[in-house]
Amino acid sequence: MTNPERKSWSQDYSEWFHKVIAEVPIYDTRYPVKGTGVWMPFGYKIRREVLRIIRDELEKTGHEEVLFPLLIPDYLLSKESEHIRNFEDEVYWVTHGGKTPLEVKLALRPTSETAMYPMFKLWINAYSDLPLRIFQIVNVFRYETKATRPMIRVREVSTFKEAHTAHATREEAEEQERIGVEVYSKIFERLKIPFLRTIRPDWDKFPGAERSVAFDTVMPDGRVLQIGTVHFLGQGFARAFDIKYMKSDGNYEYVWQTCYGISERAIAALISVHGDDHGLVLPSEVAPVQVVVIPIVYKGREEEVLKRCKEVSEILERSGLRVSVDDRKDITPGNKYYTWEMKGTPVRIEIGPRDIDSNTAVLVRRDTLKKTPVNMEMLVEEVRKLLDHIDEELAKRSKEWMSSKVRGAETIDQAKDELDTRGGIVELNWCGKTNCGEELEKTIDARILGVPFDEHDIENPPSGAKCAGCGGAANKKIRVARSY
Amino acid sequence: MTNPERKSWSQDYSEWFHKVIAEVPIYDTRYPVKGTGVWMPFGYKIRREVLRIIRDELEKTGHEEVLFPLLIPDYLLSKESEHIRNFEDEVYWVTHGGKTPLEVKLALRPTSETAMYPMFKLWINAYSDLPLRIFQIVNVFRYETKATRPMIRVREVSTFKEAHTAHATREEAEEQERIGVEVYSKIFERLKIPFLRTIRPDWDKFPGAERSVAFDTVMPDGRVLQIGTVHFLGQGFARAFDIKYMKSDGNYEYVWQTCYGISERAIAALISVHGDDHGLVLPSEVAPVQVVVIPIVYKGREEEVLKRCKEVSEILERSGLRVSVDDRKDITPGNKYYTWEMKGTPVRIEIGPRDIDSNTAVLVRRDTLKKTPVNMEMLVEEVRKLLDHIDEELAKRSKEWMSSKVRGAETIDQAKDELDTRGGIVELNWCGKTNCGEELEKTIDARILGVPFDEHDIENPPSGAKCAGCGGAANKKIRVARSY
Numbered sequence: 014m015t016n017p018e019r020k021s022w023s024q025d026y027s028e029w030f031h032k033v034i035a036e037v038p039i040y041d042t043r044y045p046v047k048g049t050g051v052w053m054p055f056g057y058k059i060r061r062e063v064l065r066i067i068r069d070e071l072e073k074t075g076h077e078e079v080l081f082p083l084l085i086p087d088y089l090l091s092k093e094s095e096h097i098r099n100f101e102d103e104v105y106w107v108t109h110g111g112k113t114p115l116e117v118k119l120a121l122r123p124t125s126e127t128a129m130y131p132m133f134k135l136w137i138n139a140y141s142d143l144p145l146r147i148f149q150i151v152n153v154f155r156y157e158t159k160a161t162r163p164m165i166r167v168r169e170v171s172t173f174k175e176a177h178t179a180h181a182t183r184e185e186a187e188e189q190e191r192i193g194v195e196v197y198s199k200i201f202e203r204l205k206i207p208f209l210r211t212i213r214p215d216w217d218k219f220p221g222a223e224r225s226v227a228f229d230t231v232m233p234d235g236r237v238l239q240i241g242t243v244h245f246l247g248q249g250f251a252r253a254f255d256i257k258y259m260k261s262d263g264n265y266e267y268v269w270q271t272c273y274g275i276s277e278r279a280i281a282a283l284i285s286v287h288g289d290d291h292g293l294v295l296p297s298e299v300a301p302v303q304v305v306v307i308p309i310v311y312k313g314r315e316e317e318v319l320k321r322c323k324e325v326s327e328i329l330e331r332s333g334l335r336v337s338v339d340d341r342k343d344i345t346p347g348n349k350y351y352t353w354e355m356k357g358t359p360v361r362i363e364i365g366p367r368d369i370d371s372n373t374a375v376l377v378r379r380d381t382l383k384k385t386p387v388n389m390e391m392l393v394e395e396v397r398k399l400l401d402h403i404d405e406e407l408a409k410r411s412k413e414w415m416s417s418k419v420r421g422a423e424t425i426d427q428a429k430d431e432l433d434t435r436g437g438i439v440e441l442n443w444c445g446k447t448n449c450g451e452e453l454e455k456t457i458d459a460r461i462l463g464v465p466f467d468e469h470d471i472e473n474p475p476s477g478a479k480c481a482g483c484g485g486a487a488n489k490k491i492r493v494a495r496s497y
Numbered sequence: 498m499t500n501p502e503r504k505s506w507s508q509d510y511s512e513w514f515h516k517v518i519a520e521v522p523i524y525d526t527r528y529p530v531k532g533t534g535v536w537m538p539f540g541y542k543i544r545r546e547v548l549r550i551i552r553d554e555l556e557k558t559g560h561e562e563v564l565f566p567l568l569i570p571d572y573l574l575s576k577e578s579e580h581i582r583n584f585e586d587e588v589y590w591v592t593h594g595g596k597t598p599l600e601v602k603l604a605l606r607p608t609s610e611t612a613m614y615p616m617f618k619l620w621i622n623a624y625s626d627l628p629l630r631i632f633q634i635v636n637v638f639r640y641e642t643k644a645t646r647p648m649i650r651v652r653e654v655s656t657f658k659e660a661h662t663a664h665a666t667r668e669e670a671e672e673q674e675r676i677g678v679e680v681y682s683k684i685f686e687r688l689k690i691p692f693l694r695t696i697r698p699d700w701d702k703f704p705g706a707e708r709s710v711a712f713d714t715v716m717p718d719g720r721v722l723q724i725g726t727v728h729f730l731g732q733g734f735a736r737a738f739d740i741k742y743m744k745s746d747g748n749y750e751y752v753w754q755t756c757y758g759i760s761e762r763a764i765a766a767l768i769s770v771h772g773d774d775h776g777l778v779l780p781s782e783v784a785p786v787q788v789v790v791i792p793i794v795y796k797g798r799e800e801e802v803l804k805r806c807k808e809v810s811e812i813l814e815r816s817g818l819r820v821s822v823d824d825r826k827d828i829t830p831g832n833k834y835y836t837w838e839m840k841g842t843p844v845r846i847e848i849g850p851r852d853i854d855s856n857t858a859v860l861v862r863r864d865t866l867k868k869t870p871v872n873m874e875m876l877v878e879e880v881r882k883l884l885d886h887i888d889e890e891l892a893k894r895s896k897e898w899m900s901s902k903v904r905g906a907e908t909i910d911q912a913k914d915e916l917d918t919r920g921g922i923v924e925l926n927w928c929g930k931t932n933c934g935e936e937l938e939k940t941i942d943a944r945i946l947g948v949p950f951d952e953h954d955i956e957n958p959p960s961g962a963k964c965a966g967c968g969g970a971a972n973k974k975i976r977v978a979r980s981y
Binding site: 041043044045046049050051052053054057058060061077078079080081082083084085086089101102103104105106107108109110111112113119121128131132135147152154156169171 | 525527528529530533534535536537538541542544545561562563564565566567568569570573585586587588589590591592593594595596597603605612615616619631636638640653655
């Protein structure tokens with residue numbers, strides 16, 4: 014069998030995505046509040062594995078988990094002026110408790126800076142209280158007026174991991190920003206999701222931040238999805254919330270802060286980046302079931318085959334794998350293949366009477382659907398090797414696919430043409446001026462993602478190069494894309 | 498050293514509780530929205546272990562985890578008439594998105610029946626869709642007008658585990674009710690929290706339920722805390738939400754349902770039931786740190802002692818324990834003891850130069866603070882034995898303490914006197930009539946918890962016995978208590 018095709022996946026990605034999340038099922042979009050959805054058991058298990066990775070990388074780097082209340086009083090939400098200006102049109106307000114109007118309106122958190130930082134003020138007094146590094150995983154709310162899209166543009170973000178840190182000096186906070194970027198890079202690497210790291214232009218920063226670094230990936234339809242952001246906040250929020258510590262000389266200094274967020278968009282990307290026309294394809298670390306064992310029963314030898322399947326399952330489980338035996342009656346093996354391929358299970362093991370006779374089993378890998386017979390003695394070793402190999406191939410395939418979607422262009426027309434025909438990300442020479450950038454966005458009908466975070470990612474324009482927008486002297490490369 | 502006292506614990510429980518949650522810290526009550534609080538890192542870790550136990554017991558019995566949206570449209574919340582009658586005064590309403598008034602008011606879920614059951618209608622069609630058993634762990638909201646109390650009476654219940662099931666027949670749903678009760682019993686047993694299981698009187702059932710079984714425990718001040726409930730819903734919600742399945746004869750039947758809930762009150766009980774004047778005392782299964790190793794350093798031998806402490810820590814960690822070495826400088830061992838006793842760490846290991854010379858270590862158990870020297874060769878074994886022993890003793894101590902708080906009484910005056918002087922739970926003969934029960938609650942100024950769930954828990958009144966309330970013929974025992 015050849016590799017499964019990725020036709021519906023790439024040609025009608027939106028329909029493909031809706032079908033997969035409904036059929037696995039991952040997320041039920043029929044809940045009667047626009048822009049929300051229900052995490053179904055299998056989807057919830059994927060989410061759990063993804064969150065395990067996120068927690069692992071954050072805890073390894075000294076972040077501690079906490080949990081803040083949902084509701085933010087209006088007077089706190091509006092303390093940092095840029096922040097509230099940006100959020101005031103998209104905040105849900107609780108105005109009544111029972112029939113009683115509330116004295117203070119309460120916002121459903123759109124993000125938790127303004128909930129957390131009044132507490133930072135209470136917790137931070139001395140130098141020894143720093144650095145402070147916490148995170149929480151919660152739901153946040155945005156009253157999106159644009160068309161919503163499951164897991165990607167929602168009104169209830171059900172899965173928002175937000176980390177918040179405070180430091181004694183600018184240098185330490187900038188170092189933390191770098192650590193945040195590294196933590197996210199590791200998370201996406203474990204998910205095999207390719208990404209580019211880009212510094213957002215000033216007009217597209219997180220409201221209240223000095224600098225925002227974003228992680229972008231390219232979806233099957235060529236549109237870009239922002240899957241994570243790391244913000245250097247400077248002292249803006251510290252001033253607004255009066256968060257100070259006493260220095261050794263007895264004077265007080267405002268703390269320096271960073272925050273970084275990641276949401277279920279990471280899961281939407283995980284689903285989208287690896288999938289094919291048969292459904293999900295999951296890297297082994299996040300697959301709720303890593304190996305499924307399917308009995309190929311023949312009359313008279315049913316019990317024997319089932320017994321062998323269970324033995325195989327137990328052996329694999331003892332070696333630490335997540336295994337399931339699909340022993341449903343009255344369902345053909347073909348139907349079972351369909352189910353488990355849809356669910357993205359990395360390895361399928363087929364066992365029939367002939368396999369028992371020859372002391373073998375057949376391994377089928379999800380990414381290519383290639384079959385390999387293995388000797389029972391080598392089973393655990395071969396399954397583990399195959400899982401590793403699939404993971405490597407998924408990482409490679411998705412990386413190559415994304416690389417093919419990033420190209421340079423000389424002119425606005427070229428850029429527009431690229432985005433119209435092939436999507437992805439286009440790199441252009443740019444002068445760096447805000448009004449030129451905003452003009453450029455309008456002309457190309459695209460978003461300027463910004464300049465590369467990684468200095469060596471792309472070469473700067475040669476001297477004498479011209480800005481693709483205004484024709485002035487270009488001093489940097491910018492990335493441009495149609496985005497979600 | 499003798500057992501640590503439980504003076505402040507029992508004599509000023511409320512102050513004790515506030516001090517412990519602030520000092521450990523577990524939960525910061527200073528968040529500026531009444532009836533809410535912040536889970537601090539150590540408290541969050543306890544919460545994580547407790548939730549691990551809850552998930553474990555639910556998954557073992559076939560419950561699958563899901564996640565529903567927070568917001569419930571008003572027309573759904575009001576579909577089951579008894580349900581809405583009970584909740585309408587205590588629901589928070591979202592009325593605006595940005596500056597735009599919403600067309601449909603959205604409730605912050607007070608519990609999720611009315612969010613889940615419209616989806617049950619979509620998911621359940623055939624007999625093969627049953628039984629359905631799901632749960633979620635979320636925050637829920639009640640606009641409490643009474644005085645709030647951290648983790649016990651809150652406006653945002655930050656940690657609500659709610660399970661919901663649907664079945665083909667009354668018998669299967671009643672069997673599930675029994676399983677729910679067993680699951681909760683196991684959870685509380687693992688937490689070493691003693692409990693009585695009581696069927697709530699009709700006027701105190703969950704709104705919309707046919708029967709509510711409650712788990713109650715007694716707090717250090719003698720007041721009763723409801724820590725979990727299991728509800729048999731019958732077909733009431735199924736009718737309201739039109740949840741039907743097709744039977745083999747082609748006719749449709751409404752499903753039979755149960756639901757059961759447990760909240761952070763379980764954690765408040767865990768803290769309260771086991772504590773003493775030194776702070777928390779945690780059963781090993783939920784202790785974020787099970788063993789703390791404290792170096793007793795003497796000049797000249799600091800490095801040697803620290804090295805031994807780290808070796809000991811590694812050996813214990815390899816055996817699967819959660820271990821921490823407190824190697825903070827400039828802090829006396831006495832201060833370290835104070836910290837870790839406050840945090841309830843079950844076992845402390847002290848290691849100084851003399852211990853190295855004699856190849857021993859000193860184990861100190863948190864519950865009694867008794868010290869025992871052990872030989873290094875026996876360390877892992879002895880620590881494990883000690884942890885088991887402490888857990889048994891905690892279970893025994895808390896059970897005995899609760900038993901001492903449950904007593905019989907003949908008359909209203911006796912009951913009142915018992916509750917006034919010693920608190921706890923009083924058992925009375927009762928006629929079973931609602932108006933008599935409600936009158937009784939007023940006279941004693943207490944809550945009727947209800948009749949025992951366990952038939953053999955207490956004997957029924959002998960024939961000829963009189964109701965303590967109205968003097969009529971008594972046919973059952975009821976439990977009465979002052980409750981949170």
